[in-house]
Amino acid sequence: MDKTLLISKIKDGTVIDHVKAGMSLKVLSILNITGRENLTVSVGMFVPSKRLGFKDVLKIEQRSLERSELDKIALIAPDASISIIRDYVVVEKFSVALEDRVIGIIKCSNHNCISNTKEPIRPEFFVKSRNPLVLECIYCDREMFESEVLASL
Amino acid sequence: MIKNRSIASIDDISEDEMIEIFDLTEKMLSALESQKKLTPMAGKIMATLFFEPSTRTRLSFESAMNRLGGDVIGFSDVKSSSVSKGETLADTIRMAESYSDIIVIRHPLEGAARLAAKFTAKPIVNAGDGSGQHPTQTLLDLFTIKKEIGRLEKLDITLVGDLKYGRTVHSLLIALARLNATVHLVSPPTLRIPHHVLSAVSEKIDVTESDDLSKVIRDTDVLYVTRIQKERFPDSEEYQKLIGSYSIDPDVVSRMKKTSIIMHPLPRVDEIRPEVDTLPQAKYFRQAFYGVPVRMALIMLLLGGEF
Numbered sequence A: 001m002d003k004t005l006l007i008s009k010i011k012d013g014t015v016i017d018h019v020k021a022g023m024s025l026k027v028l029s030i031l032n033i034t035g036r037e038n039l040t041v042s043v044g045m046f047v048p049s050k051r052l053g054f055k056d057v058l059k060i061e062q063r064s065l066e067r068s069e070l071d072k073i074a075l076i077a078p079d080a081s082i083s084i085i086r087d088y089v090v091v092e093k094f095s096v097a098l099e100d101r102v103i104g105i106i107k108c109s110n111h112n113c114i115s116n117t118k119e120p121i122r123p124e125f126f127v128k129s130r131n132p133l134v135l136e137c138i139y140c141d142r143e144m145f146e147s148e149v150l151a152s153l
Numbered sequence B: 001m002i003k004n005r006s007i008a009s010i011d012d013i014s015e016d017e018m019i020e021i022f023d024l025t026e027k028m029l030s031a032l033e034s035q036k037k038l039t040p041m042a043g044k045i046m047a048t049l050f051f052e053p054s055t056r057t058r059l060s061f062e063s064a065m066n067r068l069g070g071d072v073i074g075f076s077d078v079k080s081s082s083v084s085k086g087e088t089l090a091d092t093i094r095m096a097e098s099y100s101d102i103i104v105i106r107h108p109l110e111g112a113a114r115l116a117a118k119f120t121a122k123p124i125v126n127a128g129d130g131s132g133q134h135p136t137q138t139l140l141d142l143f144t145i146k147k148e149i150g151r152l153e154k155l156d157i158t159l160v161g162d163l164k165y166g167r168t169v170h171s172l173l174i175a176l177a178r179l180n181a182t183v184h185l186v187s188p189p190t191l192r193i194p195h196h197v198l199s200a201v202s203e204k205i206d207v208t209e210s211d212d213l214s215k216v217i218r219d220t221d222v223l224y225v226t227r228i229q230k231e232r233f234p235d236s237e238e239y240q241k242l243i244g245s246y247s248i249d250p251d252v253v254s255r256m257k258k259t260s261i262i263m264h265p266l267p268r269v270d271e272i273r274p275e276v277d278t279l280p281q282a283k284y285f286r287q288a289f290y291g292v293p294v295r296m297a298l299i300m301l302l303l304g305g306e307f
């Protein structure tokens, strides 16, 4: 008996591989993919991986990613690799990058923080720790942990 | 050198810079005590932007600048300022920058001083931002401890009262974490220190939390008392009951070490009985008095005055 089941290749679109296991649904929500877009999407969850132990992987037809989406994915899946597929082949491949500062992507979880008002600035955080994720607001010093970052994405 | 720097948090000041500030504070103190007239800040203007009412801190800053021969402009009533017309803090700062050499700001929102510093090259001094930081209060608290206890190292310090909302306590705690102090936090359960403040220091130093002062009172070097505000309690009977169990009276003081001190950022209401004022441990009025020379020293160093 054949023990493998192949997911059919995508013609044009994006593969998001090496996503931290458990984060694929969050990635879909960052991309605003609800399943009602008439796009072929396959999601692999908790797939064995040499590098990560286990990983999630997403394959999305007819969709490219914007800078802001990549920045958000980097926050929750810092090891993710992105492959752009054209005519069934990988034409471009790169990793997401979590910079030392996170600017304009998420809001400070402190409601009483000046960065949540109409001042002419973007919310900004130092990356204090990558694993586990800890951000620190450059304005009010409040630390944001992964659960709060996830909630605000 | 802290010349031209903005001071938003006590962490913006290094150990060496703190020593420099305290050395100059000593000189300011003797100048004040000898009633010597000083003019190193003549021709300089300090703007005090108080978006939240305060008397003590504002008067202390203004007195410090006046004692140095400088001038002061500012507001302390948001209703009469352009803020009530919806101006951003960024714009208010850009305006104040062109009128002054140094800007002191108090604001109800956390991070306001850091934001202000982004919009001017002039030094900003945080005089309290929401429940965040109050670095000059912390400087004067530390100066008081240094002066009255004789050291800043190996302190056993108890912070009692409202540890939830008090920025004075949050700011001081950050400094104590750097000084390797042993800290006891004593408060009613509803007014405990916020998790995010505690988590920032609990890895660095020994911190205990409880609602019972009697356990720690005998060994503590510094008893730092803060006000429990009536407004925090919907039920005034509950407040009365509570305030009683945290009130410092001569009986409590009799259990403290002879060499220990009692501090309070003032204004004090019922937390410390007036009978305590004349006991040798009571240092809160001394502490308030140090506010002026400490701020004089800081202004001098930020603006590079010759003394």
Ligand SMILES: Nc1ncnc2c1ncn2[C@@H]1O[C@H](COP(=O)(O)OP(=O)(O)OP(=O)(O)O)[C@@H](O)[C@H]1O
Residues within 6 Å of the ligand: A008, A009, A010, A011, A015, A017, A057, A059, A081, A083, A085, A088, A089, A090, A093
């Ligand atoms: N046409 C396609 N349709 C769907 N998925 C594809 C297609 N082409 C490549 N992929 C997937 O895109 C990712 C990157 O492709 P690549 O051929 O570089 O894989 P790889 O050798 O596993 O690389 P890596 O070191 O990133 O794991 C892989 O997850 C692969 O399965």
Ligand SMILES: [Mg+2]
Residues within 6 Å of the ligand: none
């Ligand atoms: Mg692979």
Ligand SMILES: [Zn+2]
Residues within 6 Å of the ligand: A108, A109, A110, A113, A114, A115, A137, A138, A139, A140, A141, A142, B111
């Ligand atoms: Zn913030």
